Amino acid sequence: MTHDLTCAACRELLPWHIAGTLSPEERAAVERHLATCAECRREAALWESIGATLADKESHIPPDTGAGDAWLALRDRLPRQSAVIASENRKARLVDFDADAPRTTSRQGAAPTATRPQRQQRQPQAPLRRPALAIPAAVLIIALLAALFGFFGAKLRHSGAPATSPTSTPTPTACAPGALSATLPADTIIQDISMTSPRSGWAVGWTEVGGPQSANAPRTLLMRFQHCQWQPVAGSIPSARLMSVSMTSATDGWAVGASVVDDNPSPAPGSTHEWASKTLFALHYADGQWDRVSIPAAPTGFGAKLRMTSSGDGWMLIDNGKSHTTPYISKYAYTLLHYQSGAWTPVPLTFDASGSYIFWDIAAMTPDDCWIIGYGVVAHYHQGVWTKWSDPQFGVTYAGLYSITMTGPNDVWVSGTYSYRDANGDETGPLVVHYDGAKWTRENMGSAPGQLNGIMSTTIAAQSPNDVWMFANAFAFGGGGPAYVAHERNGAWTWAQAPANLASIGTVVFVSSTEGFATGLISAPTGEASVLLHYSNGVWSAIPTT
Amino acid sequence: MHVLDERLLVAQVASGDEEALRQLYLAYRPRLRRYLWHQLGGDTASVEEALQDVFLAVWRTAGGYRAEARVSTWLYQIAHYTALSARRRLARHAENLQLVAFADDDMEPGGTNVAYDVAYDACDDVVLNRLALDDALDRLSPKHREALALVFQHGFSLDEAAQILDVPAGTVKSRLSYARKALLRELGAAPTEKEARHDA
Numbered sequence: 001m002t003h004d005l006t007c008a009a010c011r012e013l014l015p016w017h018i019a020g021t022l023s024p025e026e027r028a029a030v031e032r033h034l035a036t037c038a039e040c041r042r043e044a045a046l047w048e049s050i051g052a053t054l055a056d057k058e059s060h061i062p063p064d065t066g067a068g069d070a071w072l073a074l075r076d077r078l079p080r081q082s083a084v085i086a087s088e089n090r091k092a093r094l095v096d097f098d099a100d101a102p103r104t105t106s107r108q109g110a111a112p113t114a115t116r117p118q119r120q121q122r123q124p125q126a127p128l129r130r131p132a133l134a135i136p137a138a139v140l141i142i143a144l145l146a147a148l149f150g151f152f153g154a155k156l157r158h159s160g161a162p163a164t165s166p167t168s169t170p171t172p173t174a175c176a177p178g179a180l181s182a183t184l185p186a187d188t189i190i191q192d193i194s195m196t197s198p199r200s201g202w203a204v205g206w207t208e209v210g211g212p213q214s215a216n217a218p219r220t221l222l223m224r225f226q227h228c229q230w231q232p233v234a235g236s237i238p239s240a241r242l243m244s245v246s247m248t249s250a251t252d253g254w255a256v257g258a259s260v261v262d263d264n265p266s267p268a269p270g271s272t273h274e275w276a277s278k279t280l281f282a283l284h285y286a287d288g289q290w291d292r293v294s295i296p297a298a299p300t301g302f303g304a305k306l307r308m309t310s311s312g313d314g315w316m317l318i319d320n321g322k323s324h325t326t327p328y329i330s331k332y333a334y335t336l337l338h339y340q341s342g343a344w345t346p347v348p349l350t351f352d353a354s355g356s357y358i359f360w361d362i363a364a365m366t367p368d369d370c371w372i373i374g375y376g377v378v379a380h381y382h383q384g385v386w387t388k389w390s391d392p393q394f395g396v397t398y399a400g401l402y403s404i405t406m407t408g409p410n411d412v413w414v415s416g417t418y419s420y421r422d423a424n425g426d427e428t429g430p431l432v433v434h435y436d437g438a439k440w441t442r443e444n445m446g447s448a449p450g451q452l453n454g455i456m457s458t459t460i461a462a463q464s465p466n467d468v469w470m471f472a473n474a475f476a477f478g479g480g481g482p483a484y485v486a487h488e489r490n491g492a493w494t495w496a497q498a499p500a501n502l503a504s505i506g507t508v509v510f511v512s513s514t515e516g517f518a519t520g521l522i523s524a525p526t527g528e529a530s531v532l533l534h535y536s537n538g539v540w541s542a543i544p545t546t
Numbered sequence: 547m548h549v550l551d552e553r554l555l556v557a558q559v560a561s562g563d564e565e566a567l568r569q570l571y572l573a574y575r576p577r578l579r580r581y582l583w584h585q586l587g588g589d590t591a592s593v594e595e596a597l598q599d600v601f602l603a604v605w606r607t608a609g610g611y612r613a614e615a616r617v618s619t620w621l622y623q624i625a626h627y628t629a630l631s632a633r634r635r636l637a638r639h640a641e642n643l644q645l646v647a648f649a650d651d652d653m654e655p656g657g658t659n660v661a662y663d664v665a666y667d668a669c670d671d672v673v674l675n676r677l678a679l680d681d682a683l684d685r686l687s688p689k690h691r692e693a694l695a696l697v698f699q700h701g702f703s704l705d706e707a708a709q710i711l712d713v714p715a716g717t718v719k720s721r722l723s724y725a726r727k728a729l730l731r732e733l734g735a736a737p738t739e740k741e742a743r744h745d746a
Contacts, residue, residue, distance in 0.1 A: 015697045015722050016704065050729065051698045053679045058699060061583050066594070067575055071568055074598050078564065078605055421714055 005033040010040050018047040174198045174515050174536060175228035182230035182532045182543045187211065188221060190519045190530040191506065192306075194247040198511040201225040202285075203519065203532065204242035204255050213272030220257055222283075222290065225517075230532055230543065237292075241277060244306040244316075247285070252311040254339075255283040255290070256304045277302050280318065282344070297337055297344050305362050313367040314339040317359060334359055336372070336381075351379045351386035363404040363412070373401040373414050378435075394418075394433045395442045401431075403460045405468075410437030415460035415470045430458060430472050430486065432493075445486060446493045461508035463516065466490045471518075473504035485540065502542075505533070552617040560608035571601050574618075577700065578625050584695055585629035585688060596628045603628070615709060622700070622710040626692070633688060682732035686725055693721040 005013075010033045016022050017030045034041050175198070184190075185207050195201030203223040209216040217239040223230050240259045247253030258277035267273055280301035282293040301318045308314030316337040337344040349372075359374035372379045376399050380387045391399050401416035412435040420429060432443040459471045468488040486495050503521045510516035516535035522542065532543045552573075558566035578597060586592040603624050611620055683691065689711075696707040708715045 012719055015694075019698050019701060021697075021701050021703055046726070046730075049676060049679055050683070050694065050726075053676055053683060054694060054698045056676075056680065057584070057683070058580060061580055061588075062590075064576060064579055067572060070575070070594060070597065071571055074571065074601055075564060075568070077598065077602060078567075 003029070005029050007033075007037060007040055010034070010037070011043055014040070014044050014047050018044065018051045174512075177534075177536060179228040180534055180543045181228070182223075182545050183232065184223075184230075184530060184532075184545050185221065185232055188530045189241075190221070190223065190532065191242065192244045193507050193509055193517055193519050193532075194245045194253065195225070195509050195511045195517055196247045196250045196253075198515050199226065199228065200250055201509075201511075201517065202245050202247055202253065202255070203230065204245040204257070205519075205530065206241040207236070208275075212275060215262075215273055217262065218260060218275055222255070240281070242283070243304050246306040246308040246314065248308045248311045248314075251286065251288075253285040254306055254308055254314060255285070256295075256306050256316060257281055257283065258301050258304070280304060282316075295337070295344050297335070297346050301335075307362050307364045307370065308339070309364050309367060309369075312340070312342075313364075315362055315364050315370045316344065317362040317372060319359075336370075338368070338370075340368070347381065349379075349386075351381075351388040352377070360402045360416075361404045363406050365406060366409065369409075371404055371406065371412065373404045373416075375400050377401070378404075378414060378433075378440075389440060393440050394431070396420075396431060399431055399433075402458050405461045407462050407465050410435075411462070411465045413460050413462055413468055415458040417458065430470070432460065432468075432470055432486075432488075443488070443493065446495065459505050459508050459518075461510055461516070461518075463510045464513045467513065469508060469516075471505040471508065502531070502533075510535070553613055556604075556608050556611050556617055556620075559605060560611070567601065567605055570604065570617075574621055577618075578621065581622065581625055581695060581700060582629055584691060586632055592632055596625070596632050599628050599632075600625050616706070619702070619706045619709050622696070622702070623712070626710050626712070629692075678733050679729065682729045685732060686728055690721050690725040690728065693718055694725055697722065 010030055013022060013026055013030050017027060022030065034044060187208050187210065188205060189208065190203050190205040192205070193201065193203040202225070205221045205223075206218040207221050208214065208218040212218070218241050219236040219238050220240045220242045221236060222233045222242065224233050237257070237259075239261070240257050242255050242257035245253065245255040257280070259279045259281065260275040261278050263274040263276045264271060265273065278300060280295050282295050283290045284293050285291075295316075300320060303319040305317045306314065307316075316339070318335040318337065320333050320335055334349060336347045336349055338347045359372055359377075361374075362370055362372050364370040368384075369382045370380075372381070376391050378389045378401065391397060396418040398419040399416055400418070401414050403416065404412065404414045406412040413432065414435075415430070415432045418429055418431040430445050432445060434441050434443060458473065460468065462468045466489065470486040470488070470493075472486065486493050506519040506521075508516060508518040514536060518533040518535070518540070520531050520533055520542075522529055522531045531545075533540050534543050535541075552570070555566045555570050559570060575597065578600060579593060582593045582596045582600075586596060600621070604621065607624075611617075615623075683694075686694070692711070693707065696702045696710060702710065704715050704718055707718045711718065
């Protein structure tokens with residue numbers, strides 16, 4: 001082949017030429033071009049320097065002396081084949097949902113009984129269009145926010161809560177807008193919120209004096225909302241965090257937390273303390289106080305999410321923190337506990353035969369029935385039977401699902417991100433899918449403002465079946481990015497930038513069709529700080545802190 | 547290890563052969579350890595944990611290995627995702643700033659994907675300043691470091707690198723291009739400076 005390379009073509013090949021991995025023909029073509037092109041020779045010299053410097057760096061890696069021990073440690077962790085086979089046998093109860101096939105009935109043939117709310121016809125997803133002019137601005141925003149290098153903290157796992165409807169007692173009127181306030185201790189992380197009425201509720205999290213890497217262990221934080229004020233309650237648990245709260249009424253509820261241990265108590269220079277969640281515990285609210293309850297069924301937990309449906313039924317999805325660093329997560333890395341007849345017992349996650357997922361959120365409204373979502377999966381459990389849906393049903397090739405909300409068994413909303421490729425490479429865009437009791441539909445999200453590529457997570461919550469909010473926490477790796485708000489009303493989505501300085505939003509709860517609360521993080525000069533948000537009259541705003 | 551032997555090993559792993567996994571582990575540990583080292587900021591504990599996770603994934607998913615890809619490509623793919631998840635976990639802690647990607651670099655305003663249009667006539671000075679280059683490489687974002695590592699230090703072709711990173715080949719090229727530009731920028735090699743130097 002005597003076809004001569006252009007400079008552009010030669011330069012594209014240079015990295016591999018220097019690395020020595022070109023085919024003989026390509027190599028010859030490059031060398032022919034270099035022989036006559038001084039500029040490309042300079043280019044090659046640059047790559048040579050880069051390659052040589054990279055090679056130098058390799059020599060600075062300490063020699064590997066731990067291979068033998070490391071193998072033994074790995075061998076001890078290998079799941080045994082017998083366990084895999086046993087769970088395969090339970091596959092017999094798996095129902096794989098096929099949109100075209102008649103739905104396989106559950107054991108009791110208990111089809112959802114709620115009537116289907118009237119909905120407008122969903123349009124098929126149109127390709128997202130990104131306004132070209134918005135791109136530079138969005139890059140600037142992201143760069144500026146990244147420069148704050150606040151850290152996302154445990155918020156990375158945050159997702160939404162199902163809408164809570166008011167209790168059957170007469171709904172108290174909302175607080176006057178100016179009357180709301182919150183007293184937030186310093187260095188507070190608010191993780192979850194659960195309201196029992198427009199005038200009462202609880203939020204949980206922890207305080208970490210000096211930040212998460214300080215020598216001070218975190219302490220639990222319980223915040224109570226009454227008299228239009230958010231106030232911390234006395235009595236925090238040392239060396240512990242609270243991760244999730246779910247109230248069933250003003251007089252009953254649950255919270256879940258974990259005790260923490262410093263995995264790095266004597267940090268070498270350059271490393272920090274590592275307060276790692278170890279043993280899970282639950283708090284049960286009854287008779288006006290919170291009592292600690294141990295959870296024998298799942299002693300260890302990295303994170304947990306609670307959803308109660310009543311004082312006698314609820315769910316806890318626990319991340320065991322094991323084998324948790326690849327997308328190939330074994331179903332053994334999560335534990336699902338069901339609260340029934342006064343006890344928390346495990347429900348095996350048998351809806352997947354071979355693969356594995358990262359789960360992000362759980363929703364439940366009726367007894368013995370829950371929904372779990374995560375990367376590429378939505379699974380619905382109903383009285384012993386699992387139904388599973390995955391990417392093809394959502395119309396995308398890779399659905400990163402973060403948040404689920406429902407107003408009923410036939411009105412389920414899931415939000416997250418989806419991956420796609422365009423001329424600029426790989427992107428992530430906002431994804432919302434809706435389940436009407438029979439099939440999944442992908443929402444047409446319309447034109448998002450700016451560049452919504454690179455969404456880290458989303459939160460979705462429904463005010464009512466025809467009024468849904470989705471918050472997208474945009475990308476700034478390691479720090480909070482700008483948050484965007486999408487609002488669906490009667491079939492159409494509109495976008496707006498979230499309240500000023502809102503870096504990300506965690507849990508969103510609606511107390512009525514016109515009022516709601518949320519947890520979030522705002523960008524502050526010192527990094528990111530927790531904030532409680534209030535929604536009313538179409539506007540989200542931060543609750544002033546005292 | 548002979549290519550055919552590797553595939554056989556993977557097949558044996560899929561049938562539950564621990565010894566086969568051990569051979570695969572010992573054969574690939576050195577490379578993957580180096581690869582993960584830079585991905586995880588030289589944190590020994592994280593690297594060891596990530597290595598375990600890679601091979602646990604190999605153990606679980608060996609049955610799904612498609613022989614069209616080289617075993618090395620498949621293993622590095624797993625390592626890539628492992629490192630990505632580990633970095634996300636580590637990035638919750640502000641100390642690990644060196645792992646923070648500063649911006650969505652591929653989206654430079656007005657830039658094309660593969661734009662070797664930045665002249666750097668001061669290249670001679672740049673090339674000689676290896677210490678500065680070493681420093682500048684440290685400041686590259688993880689995904690650009692990774693692209694460079696796969697090409698220069700682990701010997702993967704364009705298509706293989708694309709498979710490992712799960713991006714189109716064009717994205718691999720643009721990441722290399724961006725890395726090159728970022729390095730030049732760090733080293734202060736701009737055309738205008740060259741002019742100034744001439745005048746001096």
